[in-house]
Amino acid sequence: MVWTKNDYPESMKNLSQSTRNKAIEISNALVDEDYEEGRAIAIGISQAEKMNESTPVTYHIVPHDDDWAVKKEKASQASDVFSTKDQALEKGRHYIKTKNAKLVIHRQDGTIERVQHTGS
Numbered sequence: 001m002v003w004t005k006n007d008y009p010e011s012m013k014n015l016s017q018s019t020r021n022k023a024i025e026i027s028n029a030l031v032d033e034d035y036e037e038g039r040a041i042a043i044g045i046s047q048a049e050k051m052n053e054s055t056p057v058t059y060h061i062v063p064h065d066d067d068w069a070v071k072k073e074k075a076s077q078a079s080d081v082f083s084t085k086d087q088a089l090e091k092g093r094h095y096i097k098t099k100n101a102k103l104v105i106h107r108q109d110g111t112i113e114r115v116q117h118t119g120s
Helices: 017-032 037-053 085-098
Strands: 057-064 067-072 080-082 101-106 112-117
Touching (some): 017 037, 057 085, 067 085, 085 112
Parallel strands (some): 057 101
Antiparallel strands (some): 057 067, 101 112
């Protein structure tokens, strides 16, 4: 069976779109190599999740009116808004401790002050 972005195994329904697309690609390749479908799906999901984890998510600490926001890169809205920069930094540091993340900290004028990575 060949799976597509619109027709894929039930076990892939709760994956993010990018992870699911990668899992479909991997699973299809494994089936082409004569892997049993169930095994191909399990391996495809596992490998896609590992690949997705290796890409860091970038969050920005930015001025937000009179407050400070933690905003995921390319998001249209802030994830969290705080009254102080220190509170926003605390939340941002939580993200880099618990996720594969990068934190870009901005000054009040919007310029970049510094960048922190997971493990730094």
